[in-house]
Structures are given as structure tokens and as C-alpha cells.
Amino acid sequence: MTSSWLRQALPGVVLCAALPALGSGWEDMTVAPRWGTVWLSPRLTANWVNLTYADMLTQRPAPVGEVVFDLPAGVQCLWAFEVRFHQSPPADGRSELVLEQVPMDGTKGVFLLLASKLPVGTVDQGRSWARWEGGRTRAAEFAVRVIDVPVARQPKRLMTGVATWPYMIDNWPDFQRQFASFGCNQMDLWHTAIYLADRYTEKPRPPALDYVARLARTNRELGISTAVDASIWWDEGAMSDDPDAHALFADGTRSGPCPSYRGPGFTRGMQKNVAIAQSGISWVQSDEEVYGNGNFTRACVCPRCEARWREWLKASRPELDYLPPKTVITEREAHPEQWRAWLWFRAALTTERYRLYRAELARVVGQTKASSSPQPRLGWWAGAAEDHTLLHAMQDARGLASVVDQIIPQLYF
16 A cells, blocks of 8 residues: 555546547547646656546557647656657647557556656646547646655564556666655565566566566665565466366366366476575565456366365364265355355365465575575465455465465555
8 A cells, every 4th residue: 555645646647538439520538637636746756657548449449549648848758658659848838748559448558657847836737638540539637736755764663565567667767766765665576577578668678587686686775675476376388288277167167277286287387486586585475366366266176176175074074964066066055064164175275375385485495595685485465355255266364374474455446
């Protein structure tokens, strides 16, 4: 979570549209800052702007055009997400920023980094509109306010951090030092920092381990521990060669990883993620939420899971009669106790996986003599509250608390 002043310093712009067919001239579109105003700070070497596109054109393929911003002179664009841009020299106190080749479906050009030379206390106006062959929107106005962002001291006994995208680090000048000045002492590298197939910047990138090692060294000098997000713990290539790796649903379909699968698709993915520990990071941070997003709510009924279910039931709930997983799932209202036990069994498989991750992490740290502050640990982003942890994401927080070193509930705002 960010403090109120940090939310102001990292502004967002929402593009909302209700657009009729192309070629009809002016189209209706409302452009408004997410928090009512675009906030900028001259102390920051960049200000993060989030462009959220809503209700864009439904035509596919979507027409490609430009998004134009009329800004006060003294505001300069440093970077735009996945699109090129150009900006006119200041004239008459204004400057025009044009995002090029933007699909009118809201998939690109969604993030900007802006620098401001405007003095604190400046209150001004900006305008924005979109245009493409055969159509455009009316210009809408939004407020621009320039504020002072104070330097915050890093706490000594609390962990304060933000999930951070590598392309933000690459394109925000002196980002790590500024990150520390926000009072943050942990940086969670997000968006495939482990794999580093970076399509978001034209800057050359070193290999993943070297890139993360460099970040981790600088972070340690600034009092920041470094975590790396590991959203996917399976090797999809190895899984595709092993039909037994995929979950079997009660209706006979297969999709996603089987929760009891421990073959090459599991071990190779685990080894790839954990190998990043040798770069000197402090945390491997797992985003386990993703496992529950593929309708795995009632899987899996394969023979391996059925055998594991029989074993678990005998050891953990011996008073219950055994029923096959398919029966428990399809007739759960008739067998509420078995259904509840089934949910705890699946969560136990998640805890088991994390014990294996932790053992592999300890092995890699011992073998490579990884140096970090602290020694690499295992963290866990818990599923969002609305995911009903036990049912949808196969997580038992009580069991996982004995395995992972850090649990962070996910809050979206």
C-alpha cells in the first residue's frame, strides 16, 4: 500500500469512452485523472501516470491512432509503455505530447513517466483527446497541480515496500535512491523480472541474474531488501510433454497444473525460480493467487490425487467414510463434511509444495553461498480476500505460516 502523498505523486489518468461507429466525426470520450487531478512533484525525477482505458471501441481489429495531451510547458514525457511518442518544444507556455500508434482498445500506452520543472504550488490545466482515421474525440480538461513530496525516513522495525515493475526502474532516473526516499525498505520486483524477456523498453538488458544482482547490490547500499516475484512455478514446456501433469476435472476435461503433480514440469519450474537466489536477493516472493484463477476450484480427480486424498483422509479425518473425489465434488451438498475435508486436503497439497520450494531455496543458498541481507527467504502473496482463500486458491494460511517467512494479503485499489 502507498501513503496518500505517494498516491498523489504517482498519478493516474482514466480514459473512459462510449464510442459509436468510425467515420461519424466527433466521438464521445471523457478523460479524467483517477484521483480528480494530475499531481506532479519537481523533487521526483519522474512521476508515474497510469492511463486506464475503459469502454473503448469494440471493433476488431481496433483502429490505431494517437492519444494527445496538451500540457503546461515544463512537463516532459520520459517514457511511454509499449508505444513511441513525440513531444513538441514549449510554445506559448504549452507543449503537446503525442502517443503514437495506440490501439483504441486500451491495450498499449497505458503508463507514462513524466518529469516536471514547474514550481511547487503551480495550478494549471491540461487537455487530452484521441484521434484516428475517420474519428476522434472532443478534448476534455483536467487539473494539473504541483506539490512538494517530502523525503521520508526508512523505518527500522517495520517492512515498507511497493511491488515495482522492472520497466519503471529502467526508465525512472535514479529510481532506487528515490524509492528509498519514499521511506521504503523492501522492493518487490514484479512482471517477470526473473525471466527478463523485456519488451517494454528499447534499452539493452543483461542476463537475468546479472540484472537482478546489480539491482540487489545497489538496494543493499540504500537499505532496501530485494524480493523477486515468482508468479509461475511450473515449466510449461515440460508440462506440455507430460499429459499427466495437467489437472483432471470431474467433467473429464484437463487444464492447468495438477495440484499433486511433482514431475519434470514441477521440478524444473521450481529450480528456475529458486536459482535467482544466487543473485543476492533477500526474498523469492510467490504470487500463489494465480493458481486459483483458472477454475481449479474443484480439481483434481486424477488417480494420483485420488490416492493422495485416500491417504490424507485416513490420517487426518479417519472418522469420515471415504468417497471418490468426483463424488465429493459433484454431490457436495449431500456430503458436506467430505466436501469440507476435500478443501483442506487440497490446501495441504499447496503447503506441501511450499515445503519443497523452501528446501530447494535452502539448497541453492548453501550451494552458491548467496550473499544478501537477510539470507534469501520465501514469501507469499496471499490471494485477494474475495477469492475465499481455502475454496478458490487452495491455501491454508495456518499451514503455510509454518513454511513461509512472509505473508502479504493482496489489496487492490
